[in-house]
Amino acid sequence: MIGHSLGGLALPFQPDLHRVDRAILVAAGPVHLREHPWPLRAGIAAMWHLHGPVLNATLGYFPGRRFLLGADVPGPAFRQWRRWCTRPGSCLADPDMPPLQSEALTCPVTLVSFTDDGMVPSTAVWRLGAWMPKAAVTRRLIAPADHGVTSIGHIAAFANRNRAVWPALVA
Incomplete structure (x- = not known):
């Protein structure tokens, strides 16, 4: 599964995580x-x-x-x-949120951050990995220039103008 921003942040709260074979979480993390x-x-x-x-x-x-x-x-x-x-505490401190289910998540999880993402900086993306203690977490920091694009930011990872980055997201 691929989750972007909130779609990735929500993963550790989902049921049936044992059914996920691989997760790619793009620009997702508890940012303050x-x-x-x-x-x-x-x-x-x-x-x-x-x-x-x-x-x-x-x-x-x-x-x-x-x-x-x-x-x-x-x-x-x-x-x-x-x-x-x-x-403080982000969504973990929100009484309306269900408890983390991430103990069941044991698959490979790739956390992807962009050097020019000011909305969810790398520190927040990497922190999400701690919410998945049994997953095999890897981190990937992508610089737009390394893929011949001018900017990615937070919103445009899946914009057609940034399609040169897509192989690096799923590698």
Whole structure:
């Protein structure tokens, strides 16, 4: 299975992990606001603490497309992600989350991070590996220039313009 961002972060919470033969988790990890590089951190702090809550309360969702964050985010998801990214413990401290099921995950897991991903930096991606203590975890750090692309960031790993990176994701 391949999971990107939240899709990868959610893996250790899933049932039936013994049925997974291999996992590739791309740009996925429990990130905290303080881990974002400057000056991006200032913009993300404003999103979580200023315009995000206002827009979410006004519109009922966070307009992620307008902020080049991929997709719009439903209101309840925005509030939950805000808690995860601004409070200690991330989603592990969220009483609404199920317990980790990762003891059953024993397959190879590849954690993939991009050198230009400011949204979920490598430190957060690598930390996700600790949530899967019985998995055979490997880490892969990908630099866009090594694949002839100008940028990947957090959102564009699977964009057609970055297809030269795809073989490195599944290697």
